Amino acid sequence: MEPLPSLLPSLLSALQAVDAATVDQEYSVVRSQTLLLKKEHGLTTEAGSLKENVKKNRYKDILPYDQTRVVLSLQAPASDYINASFIQGASGACSYIASQGPLSSTLTDFWRMIWQHSVKVIVMACRETEMGKRKCECYWAAPHQSAAFGPFTVTTQVELRPNEDIVVRTLTVSYQQETHSVMQFQYLSWPDHDVPYETHGVLDLLERARSSRGADSSPVLIHCSAGCGRTGVICALDYIHDLLVTKRLTEDFSILKIVLELRRQRPSAVQTRDQYQFIFSAVISMFERFLQTSGDELYCNLPEVRRREKKSSAAAASADRSSKKATMNDTYAVVNKPKQPTRTTSEPAYSSVAIPRSNPGSRTLPPPHHYDNDIGGASAAPIYSSVKPRVKPQTLPLAASAIYDIATPAREGSDYHLVSAEPPSAVDDDYEDVSSSVSDVSSFFSPGGIGFNCRIQKPKGPRDPPAEWGRLER
Structure with a gap:
């Protein structure tokens, strides 16, 4: 495998070269290959289609595959079903649970799943209500208050807003005199079936979630409303980040392959073409950030690379300024004012006036006029001249x-x-x-x-x- 320091810049360049036509073509492949994956792996959705489970699905066409669905066992009620799927991470272990946002009838099941799999981190990629429609039931309590969900008591210890995009809640859940702590990270700026206007907010969200998780090996619970579109994007980005930090990136790195692998485990993961495009944009930002901030000794040659890039950028900027100056000289005649005495803070800070050149054949412009009002080196008055009115009738009020x-x-x-x-x-x-x-x-x-x-x-x-x-x- 090629060393990461030399491989990452080439992968970054390849991603930056991907155009919209290529993204369209790849996403068409994703959709067509999904049908083949179902046949090849014999993927079925029988549990979600059962009569007693139909009402537990937020959307009737988004059902978990029987081969990867989360099976509830705690308290062993009549049904073990919840609309959620296990997803393998970059290490091959079960790293994520992709779930739909809970319904009012599945709030207890949602906490059963969290308790059963010792979930410590929840990433919520939606609001409770979007476009006037209920997208997810509130499964936590108000700040410094508690709420009961079946046998579980959930208390919100702290609720913070580090920025306008993210809400961080510290929750404690109690069950049979035992208490666990859960961190919830809610992203507020992700429209349904759409993408955020920039990538840094989502990358920041994932960075906070990873820092909170630490070395814990329990799966991260990721959900939006249906648990497929936005949830799939977050799973893909975290998966790629794990490849990056564990130096498992290879020359055949492919976002297409990763998304297909997610779709093998969760139906409709990465649901739209724009979401697929967003992964490319976010991964480019991720790689650039990694190259700029990595303190690994493998990147000891990075300062020299930056110096070369800085010199190249400075030379290009200088050439651009020279080109613009030459162009401006053909268009404007710059009239410089004589040096003024020290300005007071109330005086406008203008030092030159640009006057368009007259076209051939047009009338000759009058000599340039200075609006300094400098007389004998005295302190300049405001450079705005006033137009005095004509005489008014003395008989008018x-x-x-x-x-x-x-x-x-x-x-x-x-x-x-x-x-x-x-x-x-x-x-x-x-x-x-x-x-x-x-x-x-x-x-x-x-x-x-x-x-x-x-x-x-x-x-x-x-x-x-x-x-x-x-x-x-x-």
Whole structure:
């Protein structure tokens, strides 16, 4: 077997090269091969189809195989059936129990299974209610409270939210004066028949579950609603992680083979094409994380590899910046402002203005204008220029005279907002204002006004005298 340090990067490159068409093709193979697996291994679902067990299944088409189903024995009631399956891990031992979320009628059976197989860790990949439908019954108690499920008493000692995706509960279950501790990890951000928007949350969930499990050899109970789609993805990812850390990865590593092996033990494991694609994405993240954080002596050459990659990335970034600069020089003319004195915190921190070049044949742009307002090296005022309004009619009330607004800061460091301009003090010689005959003006277009802004242009040049002035008096 090729040493893992040299094998893992090549496997990572191969996974990164897988495109959507390849994923579609492989998932089609998974679905077609599932039918062959049933025939080849003689897989049956007779126990789940029995009349007395039908109501114990959340979905009538997801029934555990008789060859791998969990058989209940504790208390030996009338039925030993529960919709759950054993799944082998990377070591070949029974590492997982893939189960449907319990129904109200199977809560006691669910705890019978946990107690019987000394389950210490539960991974829950769903919410109790999703899209308005009940997906799983609550099989634990409220924080610092207890709840009874048949002969079992379950107490929630601690409930934590390490992040928005995960809830961690420390449970104790008591049966016949004996008490066991169980850790439950619930993932909240996994939609039914869909996948999370990123992989790190699920990998973090599994890392927490593994740390809590430690060296315990009892199976991990994994469930969602049906116990096949999301449950199958988690089983596959943990299976691959075990291959990774135990250095059992080989050149013929295949996610396709692993998923088919899961489907041989639990029907419809990894239920959709998107879930299959998610495994690829999560495994890529897993391998990258392992290469970056492994402290094993086998990875002693990894710093040199990182240095080479860093140099390559820096060179590529430099070339990219040069290319962008050349492109920008063809598009923009950058007008640099002269050095300014020390800015105060209230002054905007702009140092240059980019002006698009004019196209050939277009009008010539005016000389670049600086908005510094620097005079004699004095401290610069805010670089925003204000537009003063034209003269307003002196006869209008003050409330109605502020037709134009200017932008002024409300306070230091705040955004700009519009405030009314002060009434002008100078008289515009080009225009004259015609006041309305109505004394109470409530708007700019009040009755009696003659139009927009109530202003008319003054006549140019001298006016002819009235005809009466030229008459001779007799």
